[in-house]
Structures are given as C-alpha cells and as structure tokens.
Amino acid sequence: MDIRTYSGFVAAAELANFTLAAQRLNITQSALSRQIRGLEDSLGLRLFEKSGRNVRLTAAGEALLTKVNGVLVADRDLWAFAGDLARNQSGLLKIGACSQLIERYLPRFLGEWRLANPGIDVRLEDGGGPELAEKLHAGAVNLTISAMPTAPIEPFEAVRLGELGFLAVATPDFLPDTGGPIEITDLLEGPILTLNCRHASREVFDAACRLSGLVPRIVLESTSPHTLFAMAEGGNGIAVVPSSAILAGRSLISRPITLRGEPIRFDICAMSDSRATLPVYGRRFIEALRKHIVVEEKSAGRGHLHIV
Numbered sequence: 001m002d003i004r005t006y007s008g009f010v011a012a013a014e015l016a017n018f019t020l021a022a023q024r025l026n027i028t029q030s031a032l033s034r035q036i037r038g039l040e041d042s043l044g045l046r047l048f049e050k051s052g053r054n055v056r057l058t059a060a061g062e063a064l065l066t067k068v069n070g071v072l073v074a075d076r077d078l079w080a081f082a083g084d085l086a087r088n089q090s091g092l093l094k095i096g097a098c099s100q101l102i103e104r105y106l107p108r109f110l111g112e113w114r115l116a117n118p119g120i121d122v123r124l125e126d127g128g129g130p131e132l133a134e135k136l137h138a139g140a141v142n143l144t145i146s147a148m149p150t151a152p153i154e155p156f157e158a159v160r161l162g163e164l165g166f167l168a169v170a171t172p173d174f175l176p177d178t179g180g181p182i183e184i185t186d187l188l189e190g191p192i193l194t195l196n197c198r199h200a201s202r203e204v205f206d207a208a209c210r211l212s213g214l215v216p217r218i219v220l221e222s223t224s225p226h227t228l229f230a231m232a233e234g235g236n237g238i239a240v241v242p243s244s245a246i247l248a249g250r251s252l253i254s255r256p257i258t259l260r261g262e263p264i265r266f267d268i269c270a271m272s273d274s275r276a277t278l279p280v281y282g283r284r285f286i287e288a289l290r291k292h293i294v295v296e297e298k299s300a301g302r303g304h305l306h307i308v
Helices: 003-015 018-025 029-043 059-086 099-116 129-138 200-212 225-233 280-300
Strands: 048-051 054-057 091-097 120-126 143-147 156-170 191-195 217-222 238-242 253-259 265-273
Touching: 003 018, 003 029, 003 059, 018 029, 054 059, 091 099, 091 129, 091 280, 099 120, 099 143, 099 280, 120 280, 129 143, 129 156, 129 200, 129 265, 143 200, 143 280, 156 200, 156 225, 156 280, 191 200, 191 225, 200 253, 200 265, 217 225, 225 238, 265 280
Parallel strands: 091 120, 091 143, 191 217, 191 238
Antiparallel strands: 048 054, 143 265, 156 238, 156 253, 156 265
16 A cells, blocks of 8 residues: 555544645645545545544544554654665764763763764763653653663653662771672661762662661762762762762772662663654664673673673
8 A cells, every 4th residue: 555545544534624635745635535445445444434524534544543653653764764874874863861871881882883983973961860851852862871760751762771780889987898788778877978869770779768668868969979979988978879880099898789688770771752763873873882881791790780
C-alpha cells in the first residue's frame, strides 16, 4: 500500500472532512476519495461514515488510526536514517549529562569518538537528572546521560549503559580502612555529606535509607562531589557519592556501601525523546559509549559494578 494512502487516511481522520484533507495534501478530493476506497477494499473494512457535511471514523477506523500513525512514524524514521547515511552522518549532536559521568567516562572517549566521526559536532551540557529531563523534553538536547529514572518517563526511551554503586568517603576517624564495604546502618551513625536532589542518584540513596529504617543526619547537601570531598577531608563527616566520582589526589578512605549485605546499585542510561527521531550518529554514539564503559570498568577492576 502506498504510504500516501495512509497519510490521506490520517488527514481525513484528523480534519473529519475530505475536502480539507485533500487541500492539506495538495491533491484533489476525488483522488483522496479513491485512496480511501482503495484502503477500505484492501482491508475489507469500512473506515468512515458521513456526519452531516463532514465524515467521522467508524469503530474500525478508530481502532486502525493508531496503527496507521505508527506506520507513518516508521516511514519518517526510515527517511531520516537514509538522510543521515546520504549526508555521511554529519550534523550536530547535543548531549546533556551528569557532571560525574562526564568526568568519569567522556574525556578520553569523546576525543577518540570525534576523531572517528569528524563530521559530527558534539556539544555537551552538564546538569542533574530532573534538569536534564526538562531539557530533553524541551528539545534543547538530543539525548541525556544520567542515572536511570526510578519510573519510566513518557515519552522518553532509555538505553541502559551500565550500573553504578555508592561509595562512603571520609577520613579514618569517621571511616576505618577495613578494605571491605560498609553497611548503611553503620554508615548512618555518622554525619552525612551528600549530593542534593538535583542528582538522580540521591533518590536511590534516600530510598536505601528508608529501607534501613534509619534517618540520616545530613550536614551538607551539594551539587558537586568535589565539595563533599573537601568537607570530608576537613573532618566534617562522611561523603556519600556514586562510584563514578573520581577521588584522585585525596587523602581519604573509600568503601562501597551495602544494604543488608548487598551493594546498593542503580542503573545509568542514555535517554532520547521518542517524539523526535534521534539521528543515526546519535544511536552510534550511545552504542560506542556503552562499549567504552564496559572496557573502562573492567580495566579499573571495580567489582561492585555490573555492566551489560
């Protein structure tokens, strides 16, 4: 069936008038009527009925409309994909990402990816989970890289990149260097330095605290792990950060955090808006980053992470 027939069906359904639908499609009303009759004959269904001077969908037409819209979306995706290939996958890719994930995974990866994809202009903007979701929804970025939301966000599509844990970071006075993990109930006996609610990982930590049955004594909420580390070095408490945070050059003890003996974990993901076709080079970027994270975590030997 010609894709133009499906476009004619949707236009007639939306405008409830064959004349107006034909004008939108820049064809004659008789041509549109022939398309609709052909579709009805092909499917063996009556799709429209008269309603005064207008038309309206039958029950079968209503049921078919969502499916036909899906065909049109798939057709647009196909042409966008082909267009990317024809343009040698050149264009602009705008990415919003959590600052910790940028720091951990992107410096070397992005340099190598740009060399391999010289036609793609990549622009980064850091932010927290809720802020990134707003930018994605507004179309300010093509995709985001952050902690996986605890519940699906419509109309976003998420691709899992890996899994992170939490670290307790402090001086030996607050955190003895036993070489093993620390149970969250023991951790919460001390003053806590934590990221604020701008970070999606904070929601996971708060949930773990509720499951432990204890209320943390939070003495600092910050946008930056480095602020937490500086305060921890000054003996002000125990910093709780995702395991992606970099501790280089800090004279601090670092231990994974567990809940009832199991590491506290959360997924990280790349998200895009299903209403806007992600360029093929955006999908290629996501897959390359996922593979990079696998290699990065294996080489670092972080056993508390699990990447798939």
